[in-house]
Amino acid sequence: MVCPALPQMALPRTVTPEMRALVVDWLVQVHEYLGLAGDTLYLAVHLLDSYLRCSRVRLHRLQLLGMACLFVACKMEECVLPEPASLCLLGAGSFSQAELLRAERRILSRLDFRLHHPGPLLCLELLAALAGSNPQVMLLAAYFLELSLLEVEAAGWEPSRCAAAALSLARRVLHVAGSGLEPALYSPAELGPLEPCMARAVLRGPAPGRAAIFLKYARPQRRGTSLFAARLLRCPQPGPP
Template sequence: MLGPAASPDPEPPSVPVPDSNREGASVSPGRQARPPPGPCVPPGLAEALSALGLAGEREYAGNIFAEVMVCHALPRRALPRAVTPEMRALVVDWLIQVHEYLGLAGDTLYLAVHLLDSYLRAGRVRLQRLQLLGVACLFVACKMEECVLPECASLCLLGAGSFSRAELLRAERRILSRLDFRLHHPGPLLCLGLLAALAGSSPQVTLFATYFLELSLLEAEAAGWEPGRRAAAALSLAHRLLDGAGSGLEPALYSPAELRPLEPCMARAALRGPAPGRAATFLKYARPQLQGTSLAAARLLRRPQPGPP
């Protein structure tokens, strides 16, 4: 297929972090500068963490919520000219297959795709090395999320010999250098678990939302969505399909206007079915072990909807 050697380019400028105490900030005499207001902590957050098996973290519920739900999206920067959304989707679809074959954690896949998008937006990439970039991002994500790492040799075999172990390790070094070792990213899967626990969503609703969320990985535009908003859109769409058009998420952390641009994208991906180069998630969720979720979702989405899609 493809893989990552990038042409040498200057590092992108880092995003300035607002600091109310830096030189030049106006602070009234006798007053301390106040930090910007944090996110509004929804009721029931501590109980939701307990439902996720995080009862020991109840004391830090507000901090966890702020870290997970208020994570920023990638800048809305275009892909490199040589990489089309279809080519990106082809690599992500292959990563989904590799991820499932190796039995990796769900967060590993989301982090790998986030690293891929971060690298693509940081500079030019040789098209013939796009597959190598994808598997190198998965390798880095494994080091962040997994207890047992896949061997380099196994990853090279899965690439059908299109790259060597030495090339994979060089690609890993390029990723770490280009991203300045900024690898931590609370992904949308974690946000979805937290939102589903807050809303008291049923296991079936959560499964549908997980399917819609994974489908969004194939869409290049989804990289510009905040993880919390993407998870909320997937959960909202699942609730409306299974509970009726009038149902909504409680607590409503996002307005309908904030979710409206995201849900149709997920619905279109679900209706697309096992299209060439985008079939891995649909086929995975069509299995009996996952209750034929992709087939049921397509059937429900084709049903006449009284509300907006």
């Protein structure tokens, strides 16, 4: 069953946007350490937001909820599952295997097994292919898209709109000319709320509790994308003559 999009993210009173960002940042670290697929991370964050939107969560159980959402996402997206014992070790002993499995059952029950969610990564790949985007644009757009996971304002938007906003912002700051195949799925007004949100996340830089994605994209494997992304936003590259 498909997990519906969230029209507007509303956090419980006990969870602030900063607390949510801390958990998502930690999930990014766990996700990278385990070498999981990209779609697994996006599904885990979507499940986390879906649960937070309809349930009350005690603050000291927020990390457990995040790990349980990642565990459920692994069952949906991965061929080889991480062992619950390994996930508990990554949680530094803050929860047991029994607590992790109970949290998993609560998520499944509360969300009524609506677990499938079309992730934005596939949308980004399709849009980039249609637009004839080069690897640099694709990598920068992927960085913008992943940073948006930290922002509560971006939660709940359709995956295709998030992907389109990330690609549009990346193409604009790099001044990449279109190929004539660039899809016009959304107007600039429809992408308006998302692009500034992504830009603010980039300009904020590796703030405490929000550094995992910056460090991930600073590595040579991702061409140090995060190291120059903020500079590009402040001073976009000149377009071709």
